[in-house]
Amino acid sequence: MPAAGQRHASCTEKPVGCAYPTGTQVTTLCQRDVRADNSEVAWLWATCAECNREARRLAGVEP
Numbered sequence: 001m002p003a004a005g006q007r008h009a010s011c012t013e014k015p016v017g018c019a020y021p022t023g024t025q026v027t028t029l030c031q032r033d034v035r036a037d038n039s040e041v042a043w044l045w046a047t048c049a050e051c052n053r054e055a056r057r058l059a060g061v062e063p
């Protein structure tokens with residue numbers, strides 16, 4: 001989920017389809033309140049390390 005200059009992950013319910021429309025208020029796994037940016041360039045932003053770690057933990061990839 002691109003927002004605030006990084007690609008974050010979130011457990012917030014997606015309103016439509018598989019992406020958050022630009023401007024959607026979401027709480028990320030790194031506990032930030034951000035607005036989604038669904039523009040094409042936004043997907044090229046760096047992955048948020050905190051969200052990446054938390055997402056992997058939630059997925060059971062890491063202990």
Ligand SMILES: [Zn+2]
Pocket residue numbers: 007008009028029030048049050051052
């Ligand atoms: Zn994050």
